[in-house]
Amino acid sequence: MLGFTERIKNEKGFNLHFIKTKKYKTLSIVVKIKGNLERETITKRALLPYILQQGTENYATKQDLQKKLADLYGATLSIDGGKKGESHILSLRLELANEKFVPDASSITEEGIALLIELLFNPRKVNGSFDNAVILREKDTLLRKIQSVQDDKMAYANIRLIEEMCENENYRLHVHGYEEDLAEIDSTNLYNYYKKMLLEDQIDIYIQGDYDEEHINDILSPMLHKQLEDKKSNVLTEKSSKQKQTKKEIKQPKEIIEKQQLQQAKLHIGYRTNVTFRDDDYSALHVFNGLFGGFPSSKLFINVREKNSLAYYAASRMESQKGLLLVFSGIAPEDYEKARDIIRLQVEAMKNGDFSLEDMQQIKELITNQLLETMDHPQGLIELLYQQVLSDWILPPKQLIDNINKVTKEDVVQVAKKLEEDTLYLLTTKGDASDE
Template structure:
């Protein structure tokens, strides 16, 4: 793999990350805007990406903005929000053609950065709020998204698991916000919060591609003027809650397929040296079709329509997802528990260990082969407050031993079992 070099600069309240690569024929700009997860702000932050991508001062509606993107040789603009650990991150991305590959094109970079800056700092707004029609329409869009979770039973079960497992922790907060807060949100309040966000949040700007750094830095300094309020704490300390008592939550709805989701505390995060071993643990346990969950719960015992696991490595959580027949709850739960115990006992071979490490490394390399995937991996360092180059990440996985996996497995504690099952009698999807 090519060595990936990241240059970091602080300019005008922005943390700039320049990543040179001749692999791509595009330039990718990404803004990451980070604040602590907070019930008071989560709904506003969930709504803002929808509004920011609807138009700017110069291009005040979707069609004008799209025409400009088309004019930039089919540039693509996206904006969304998400949570990592106990932080909420708004992400704005612009990917556009590198002018080096376009005959007679000379101002694509300049115009693209100016457009990106306008989306971020100069949305379509007046003195007291965003465009009112846009505000109302996007409130409706977000409401639909919140309500759609009720219909997607897998997403609903995972949300409910986190509700129960992370009570009174910031991580419990719903990434799409809350309908009751949306109903009472005023346009002016959202606009005031947006202006506050620009002054207070941690803002990282990534530029990836084959570009002249001095030129890009000059345009950024010219277009992205930011006044930062000092002394504003925007990051939660990660809550590490010991498992005092395991809990089992059973909820009944009209479903044919039950959802059995289990949450564990790993007591290991991205900052820890054991992070690499945790990744390998997850790969062996439930991360791939060759893993224990898939083979033993789904294949051998035919207990699950699907069975897999996923890490939240900045919060130190592990989630197991499975879809089962309602009558198989206890049997499936117990077999999942047996797989956790097997990992603690070191019940896997050196060959399985090496095959899993290869799978993880190949997966990471595939992610790094895409501009946005590479930026996501690099941004992990900012969230986790740990410098780790992509090469160090791959080497760290490669060097994990069986003993280290067993050690990290020994720290994993079951916290919450959540079952969404049928009400009995007449059943429907």
Template structure:
């Protein structure tokens, strides 16, 4: 098992996470900018990764930026945005060769850190905004991305489930933003927001690979200087339980949407009343492993294999929002039967109708999944960042130990707190109310 030695240092307006490890032959750097999810900013934040990776002031075109990356022995840069719980996170990722393994090279990593700084803090501008041609092009790219979700029926059904389930909650916001909000975005107002983001977002920087921690810290102290606004609004949000933002006594709602499609999508959303910050989180992971997380789970076996009512059936948890999502592809006429059998599996979990063998198999699969993720630098850093989002110290190794120690009683206890919230069906034109 890969051992983790994470050194966390508060630096010039950000938190530096040094994770030295001799296993990896490249240096992986990830900078993460975190802010609360808000309708007013989500489309701007969705657009920014597209614009920022097209160039910097010193390398104003994508071709020039790529040439600078190539000069660093083929360094790889990528940016993206994601939502975790009620936060939006922009990630800047850079993988670069380790100069230890290249003769006569002594400053590759330092140059890479400087380049990453340029990407973040010195974007390509014209006047008081982003370069207009690049901005217009990337705005169109995002517009096409938003439109394409309608064609991906699995993604569309999941988005619509969140629309209905989290209608008055930040988590219901679309991670790619909104087409109608794109119209209002200009190079100037988007850059103005980016300046605000650079001042106010919580910033964490992770570095993983074979390096000397003292030297790496010196590189960052010399290159990365950021003014901290002292904004404590995010801290207030971190101290709220994001799984409780709705009426606990609300009856489950059924939403049926019709489109000219062949395969219906049945998605069911549950409130787990448990997140990464809770002591019962490991038991929730085991619960999901037995319930629907793997091909050996109850959903797959009972809905697909035994009753042939689904093309696929599985579940996943949203660790920082406290949601459990069941998703399946079915024939429209089987809607009522498939839903009933899915809900029976939840009842069985609440009643403890699973065996010690089910527990051990689920634990083994979850632990293998975590270990496989930890085998990759990017995966490891994502796991470590879970602690920042949840404001809880629980390392991947500690989580694995807790999963291994989880009892049947703990899983039943977690199951007893899970509440069905929304049933969403995307179906064809036929009537399914009596199916």
């Protein structure tokens, strides 16, 4: 049904993931670098994607890189960072035309892989470290990114919810880093951190498309051998950051109210699901979230937004590596208490099994279609497969879909009963109901 195979091979301390599929006419190569979320390093790590895209030893400027990508029949490149659970992930993505479908272009694959490896291991240097002029410019770019969150009130409210909810956990950290760290970052200490990251972090390389695995391996292996002779295979087990889940005791949910000058209030609520990707009831949690707030047919959308006209939007999403469920809603400031109470009523309804088998079947179909659509995109399939690496747990997409379709109503009720409200965060304006 899904039309792909994945084979994993360890090569000099790197995990190579060979994903064979005839679905795409492109070749996708993705490098995932997984380290721990840490306050001391998060801003340096957030800055690295900006630096790595500015040039390499052989392509000294961003313009040179763009010209090379154009020469590779319009290849596309992106580098970014994100957090999943307690891990901070850097992702380098390159999408190439498959040389099978391009006449007289038998070197596209080799040149593309060489470019990606050079981006990762041979960035442009001046006097043995990063170019200070580039560092200064890109620190300013990152600063604007950090400050822009203040203008996006939904994103800001989500960040504040996580800060309060996970105040003693590394998941509270901002993935874009912190403004106060930028002054201390220079070309030397950032370059030293970059080298340490390459040596110590777990690196997974995904190669996806219609190709000959032996041919790809013959190209890639010598390049990896040349780069990091010191990265031994045992680094993967000794240094890799596995998701550590500790159950948080919630004696009383927190309620945080913050006031700014705004028209639309943001009511965000964080729940502990006590379920992660590794758990047997993860599939039931997927169905729970679909029924509760994951789709326009869900309880939050229907009851908070449509029936009671209390929200401009109302939805929920899971953080599967951390075991969180986050509710987002945009409301009129004066409707805070009504909206809060109705959201909480929907949680109780789920715990009481107040949903039909027909509703559940519809949600299963929506989730399945959503997963299949994700896998229709080359990058989407890789992201789904990488969930297994993050969790150190084998749950292939087909098995996940099969498990979701086997979920019973009792399974959903049981997983709903594990849900615990942790923190309510309201971003509102002065003079609303919360002042009374």
